[in-house]
Amino acid sequence: MRNFKAFGHVIIALFIISLSAWCHGQVELDKAPMEKAEKDALFSTIQGFVGNWWNGSDLYPDPCGWTPIEGVSCDLFDGFWYVTVLNIGPIYENSLSCAKNLEFRPHLFELKHLKTLSLFKCFRSQRRHQVTIPNANWENLAGSLRSLEFRSNTGLIGKIPSSFGVLKKLQSLVLLENGLTGEIPPEIGNLKKLNRLVIAENYLSGHIPDIFTALGDLLILDLSRNSLSGSLPLTLGCLTSLLKLDVSNNHLEGNLLKEFAYLKNLTLLDLGNNRFSGGLTLSIQEMHSLEEMVLSNNAIGGDIRILKWENLHNLVSLDLSNMGLNGEIPESIIQLKRLRFLRLSDNNLTGNLSPKLSTLPSLNALYVSGNNLAGELKFSMEFYGKMGTRFGAWNNPNLCCPLGAIATSNVPFGVKPCQQQIKLVESNTNGSDVNKTFYSIASLCHAPNHFWWTFPFIMILFLNSYIIGL
Numbered sequence: 193m194r195n196f197k198a199f200g201h202v203i204i205a206l207f208i209i210s211l212s213a214w215c216h217g218q219v220e221l222d223k224a225p226m227e228k229a230e231k232d233a234l235f236s237t238i239q240g241f242v243g244n245w246w247n248g249s250d251l252y253p254d255p256c257g258w259t260p261i262e263g264v265s266c267d268l269f270d271g272f273w274y275v276t277v278l279n280i281g282p283i284y285e286n287s288l289s290c291a292k293n294l295e296f297r298p299h300l301f302e303l304k305h306l307k308t309l310s311l312f313k314c315f316r317s318q319r320r321h322q323v324t325i326p327n328a329n330w331e332n333l334a335g336s337l338r339s340l341e342f343r344s345n346t347g348l349i350g351k352i353p354s355s356f357g358v359l360k361k362l363q364s365l366v367l368l369e370n371g372l373t374g375e376i377p378p379e380i381g382n383l384k385k386l387n388r389l390v391i392a393e394n395y396l397s398g399h400i401p402d403i404f405t406a407l408g409d410l411l412i413l414d415l416s417r418n419s420l421s422g423s424l425p426l427t428l429g430c431l432t433s434l435l436k437l438d439v440s441n442n443h444l445e446g447n448l449l450k451e452f453a454y455l456k457n458l459t460l461l462d463l464g465n466n467r468f469s470g471g472l473t474l475s476i477q478e479m480h481s482l483e484e485m486v487l488s489n490n491a492i493g494g495d496i497r498i499l500k501w502e503n504l505h506n507l508v509s510l511d512l513s514n515m516g517l518n519g520e521i522p523e524s525i526i527q528l529k530r531l532r533f534l535r536l537s538d539n540n541l542t543g544n545l546s547p548k549l550s551t552l553p554s555l556n557a558l559y560v561s562g563n564n565l566a567g568e569l570k571f572s573m574e575f576y577g578k579m580g581t582r583f584g585a586w587n588n589p590n591l592c593c594p595l596g597a598i599a600t601s602n603v604p605f606g607v608k609p610c611q612q613q614i615k616l617v618e619s620n621t622n623g624s625d626v627n628k629t630f631y632s633i634a635s636l637c638h639a640p641n642h643f644w645w646t647f648p649f650i651m652i653l654f655l656n657s658y659i660i661g662l
């Protein structure tokens with residue numbers, strides 16, 4: 193139906209064209225409604241990226257009309273076509289791919305209606321042909337540019353131009369997985385319209401500048417996977433609309449911010465793999481929208497119980513591993529009904545592991561390995577069965593599993609059997625088979641690698657002695 197309709201439109205269009213041709217004597221298809229200066233600038237810009245061999249000769253009658261270039265879009269301004277979108281790199285199947293010795297041509301800055309510029313997997317050569325982002329002329333694009341993206345260009349090196357600060361209309365700045373070095377220019381703080389700022393997976397160093405006062409529209413801030421150092425800037429607290437904050441995998445240090453309390457809409461907080469310290473701050477429990485929180489691999493320390501965990505009722509994923517936390521696992525975590533992933537491993541947590549954790553309706557991964565938990569694991573067989581290898585409790589020297597649990601195929605990896613239970617079995621049964629069972633089970637829990645291999649054998653032994661005992 194739609195095809196038919198489109199076909200109808202084509203017929204009508206052809207009719208109008210032939211009608212106007214009839215009226216004016218000749219259809220001037222060659223005369224594209226694109227100014228020569230704009231067309232030349234576009235061709236030169238593209239040639240700079242894809243090579244001089246490209247001359248657009250296959251484009252007829254104009255690059256924005258009937259046979260557009262893949263990755264290029266245009267709009268009409270005062271009856272003329274202007275380029276508004278330029279996507280270079282293998283985004284679409286028949287996209288233009290980049291040349292080996294590509295360059296930014298000055299003509300780029302003549303495309304005065306350009307709204308979106310994206311270069312993806314273009315500057316690839318890490319050694320032979322490295323390119324820096326030009327610092328000059330960005331002001332020519334200041335009136336139009338809304339989105340600027342350099343992604344997966346490992347051969348794109350040098351600093352982030354401070355002149356990006358003139359791009360007042362920019363809503364999205366994405367500099368992801370390139371070879372950029374130096375510091376984050378404070379001029380970025382002038383980009384008041386920004387709602388996405390991603391400067392991740394480069395080699396940036398220095399402090400995160402304290403520039404966020406005017407960036408209240410920001411929704412996504414991702415500075416992860418760089419070499420940033422120093423403490424978190426206080427003006428992060430101005431980002432009251434923020435949904436995602438990721439500064440993971442840097443060398444950041446200092447305390448967690450009290451200002452986190454203002455980030456009421458934040459759904460993701462990732463501070464993992466840094467050098468933060470000073471204990472958990474109460475401000476964390478004010479971020480009521482949090483769905484995913486990663487604080488792992490920081491020497492934050494302190495007692496895990498100081499937070500009212502029940503306030504974070506939207507949490508789906510919580511990773512607090514390797515943080516030097518102590519204290520008992522707070523019961524309030526059991527109120528986080530949406531929790532699916534909980535990792536508390538490699539801390540110094542003490543006390544028992546409450547079997548109530550298994551009542552969390554969505555939980556499908558629970559890691560508490562490498563702590564100081566003690567006592568008996570009291571989860572049901574069903575729980576171990578459901579979790580499988582997504583339950584980890586090894587490396588808690590004082591934790592043990594009752595033999596009842598061992599007699600199933602879902603024994604928790606690396607947890608030794610409880611002593612009293614074994615004595616119980618011993619006193620209830622008789623004979624050398626029990627002795628064998630005892631030592632087999634003991635070795636099973638101490639050397640879990642052999643478990644799958646030995647399990648059927650042990651089952652038979654165990655059942656045997658049970659029957660004999662009867």
Ligand SMILES: *[C@@H]1O[C@H](CO)[C@@H](O)[C@H](O)[C@H]1NC(C)=O
Nearest residue numbers: 244245246247248249250251
């Ligand atoms: C454009 O390039 C094609 C080959 O890619 C070539 O055949 C043609 O002569 C060129 N046109 C001009 C005007 O250079």
Ligand SMILES: *[C@@H]1O[C@H](CO)[C@@H](O)[C@H](O)[C@H]1NC(C)=O
Nearest residue numbers: 408431432433434456457458
């Ligand atoms: C937070 O989210 C709510 C609901 O989506 C929205 O109404 C509110 O304006 C947001 N707050 C800020 C400061 O953006």
Ligand SMILES: *[C@@H]1O[C@H](CO)[C@@H](O)[C@H](O)[C@H]1NC(C)=O
Nearest residue numbers: 516518519539540541542564
């Ligand atoms: C772990 O906690 C115990 C008991 O609170 C304490 O004695 C021990 O020093 C702690 N270990 C570390 C490495 O913090």
Ligand SMILES: *[C@@H]1O[C@H](CO)[C@@H](O)[C@H](O)[C@H]1NC(C)=O
Nearest residue numbers: 619620621622623660661662
């Ligand atoms: C152990 O075996 C002996 C005989 O071999 C029997 O008299 C005794 O009742 C058994 N004990 C138990 C606890 O089954």
Ligand SMILES: *[C@@H]1O[C@H](CO)[C@@H](O)[C@H](O)[C@H]1NC(C)=O
Nearest residue numbers: 622623624625626627628631
């Ligand atoms: C059980 O094994 C231990 C150690 O191998 C041994 O000393 C003990 O005599 C055995 N007891 C029985 C009842 O076989």
